[in-house]
Amino acid sequence: MVQLYFSLFVHLKLALAVIKVVPEPVNTALSVIICARNERENLQKFLPSIFNQDYPNFEVIVVNDRSWDGTADVLEQLEKEYANLKVVTVSDGSKFIAGKKFAVTMGIKAASHDWLVFTDADCEPVSNNWLKFMQQPADDQMEIVLGYSPYFKKRGLLNALIRFETFFTAVNYLAYALKGMPYMGVGRNMAYKKSLFFRNKGFAAHMHIPSGDDDLFVNANANSRNTEIRLNKDSYVWSEPKTSFITYLRQKKRHFGAGKLYKPKHKFILSTQIIVQFLFYVLLIGLICLPTTRYYAFGIFGLSLLIRSFIYQRLLKRLSYGDLRWWFPILDVLLFVFLVFNGILSIFVKKVNWK
Template sequence: MELTLSESCLLGALIFCFVIQLYFSLFVHLKLALVKVEEIPVHAPKPLSVVICARNEAENLKQYLPYVLHQEYPDFEVIVVNDRSWDKTREVLEEFAAEYKHLKVVTVAEGEKFIAGKKFAVTMGIKAAVNEWLVFTDADCQPATANWLMGMQQPENEASEIVLGYSPYMRKGGLLNGLIRFETFFTAVNYLSFALKGMPYMGVGRNMAYKKSLFFKKKGFAAHMHIPSGDDDLFVNAHANRHNIEIRINKDTHVWSVPNSTFSGYLKQKKRHFGAGKMYKAGHKFILSAQVIIQFLFYALFIASLFFSPANYIAASVFVLSLIIRSFIYPRLLNRLNYPGLRWWFPLLDILLFIFLVFNGILSIFVKKVKWK
């Protein structure tokens, strides 16, 4: 079987992309698939504060705040920051506060100075907290169990200043919901795996924790206050390292969140995240960009190779081998991260996610202005 120079170059590039793809799968993501799941502690020696920011979240607070208030943790407070809501959020919080003494309500009035998206509200919540260990979630989030805080409490190792949790989206049915859940899964696999590898680059504010002293020592969000998003991932990107980070993937510590129900709403959400990503450290941006580019080239080169014979047989073999290896790793992770139903759809969702990431990246070039809510 003889190949022309162009066919050899095409296949060489395809195999190169395949090898880089294998690196991320086998030497980064596989660590998360094989790591031992931590046990939930049976003791809670230190108090903690839960911080939730809410803007026009009356209905979500009614439904999900009780799951936070009823945590089986011996000493904790819940701080809800009402950020300039104009619905019934204030009334709902007043009713809860009258019943639950460990609930503290902080109100951000319209016209407050230096307001920059969610970060001002988060800062107000942190200032109101009386405890050193802060656990963060959102108003539309539901802890998987009453042991959530037991699992997210301050680690025994005092050097650990940040804990990254996991927050899957609820199943609602439909292709969009499947794509949202798969994208959330893959994002979590990436940031949790790189944290295990000693290169933490982000966290998700729906389920994470850190020390109050770290926040003020690093001057809070001062370095990126002008970015509407990034109260979670930019803070971790700037201040996490291999020595002060831990992850939590025990299913008792998961926090379920309400997904977007429209494609436009989902695009708006991802646009906010994309804007924050531009502020990541250079090394992190390079690696994350390389992942998307390599995947794009892998698919593009594979399709191009199909038009050449006998190169198409080799390309098909490489593609099938890639699919087999990835199908061994990622369905296992889907089970571990509470998405067992998606494992049968992995090949299709993997391709759709890649198409969406490319589309969102192009769209982000032209759409500049974003808001928190």
């Protein structure tokens, strides 16, 4: 029943939400910020799609964070092609603060405009209307906009698991934002005010951990009055997924560490979801082993699966993962096993760097 509560009264709200058409341009100038560490190939491949946006006034700030793969040469060439590209270079030094948060902060300081749109070097907007959706809302009280960033489809089970995990993460944070309880966003596609960043001292409260430049900032500063979400497909930003299990584990370990610093009410909600899912499968296995309760267990499992499949198949199609709809029961179990494994691993592996 608790599991179905999250599905029916939280996630279904996202499935039924009305998608807005392209908003009327406010024409407020904005700054796109991208942090790049050894991203030579991705910058060559994806950065032109940022400059091709159908938006009247924007700059693109790329922070070259201690790269040694030729990123600087690529950016130098791109500066000659695009007048609205600004490059910020972070070099190693005795007083250098390692980590993406420092690079993000340098990019924010270099921004000429108050409205900041964030993405990554390995990301590509789905259309040239992306910035129209991520622009500053007409309501000046809105200080944060949360977008959605799916991963490109590749071959293999790992890619399916990565996309399914990203899907559930997005469903959760977008649905709770709709309910007036925003608790996180993803740095591949989000926006907020520069003034909000400095008014609340940026990342000062969690500068000591490598992750959290996106979700922890939103967790600390977003509320029902200053946050909106974007669901239109033209607002999506596609991203390159990890291609090995080890690199994916490292990525999720960073995210797991940030979650420990969420507000208590958000940690309670997220922990409850995991615990309830764990108990659901444990009790299912236990009751199946007992002859007197076996058929009841199968019946309850079937009913739960039927209801949840109806909701999540609709959401998978809405969030551009329609090809995963028929794999939902299997991926649901595999994702749960992975999350438990990652949680246990996080107890023993303490330090993980950005890159």
